[in-house]
Amino acid sequence: MSSYPFTMGAHQWTVDASRRRSERLRASGRYGETDATALTVYLDCDLPATLWNDTLIHELIHAAAATSGLTHRLTEGLEEDIAASLAPYIAQALEALTAGGLR
Numbered sequence: 562m563s564s565y566p567f568t569m570g571a572h573q574w575t576v577d578a579s580r581r582r583s584e585r586l587r588a589s590g591r592y593g594e595t596d597a598t599a600l601t602v603y604l605d606c607d608l609p610a611t612l613w614n615d616t617l618i619h620e621l622i623h624a625a626a627a628t629s630g631l632t633h634r635l636t637e638g639l640e641e642d643i644a645a646s647l648a649p650y651i652a653q654a655l656e657a658l659t660a661g662g663l664r
């Protein structure tokens with residue numbers, strides 16, 4: 562399976578980690594991409610686990626920014642800086658908490 566639906570706010574989003582999309586991402590030098598119009602997060606299915614988690618969280622920050630309307634109040638560069646800056650810390654904390662047995 563390469564398509565994973567999730568709900569964010571009132572919207573039904575999907576993570577698409579299909580082979581076809583992964584090859585397109587790789588061709589453009591990206592690990593992931595968020596399309597707020599299609600409500601879809603694209604992820605390269607061949608990323609190693611740590612990079613997968615970082616990229617997923619990064620793209621979910623973009624999805625949350627779009628869903629919350631924050632995207633319209635930020636420049637594209639600032640939103641990218643926020644996602645790039647925060648995602649590794651959130652991924653690190655989630656990994657530690659999960660390993661520590663938090664739910």
Ligand SMILES: [Zn+2]
Nearest residue numbers: 619623641644
């Ligand atoms: Zn980004």
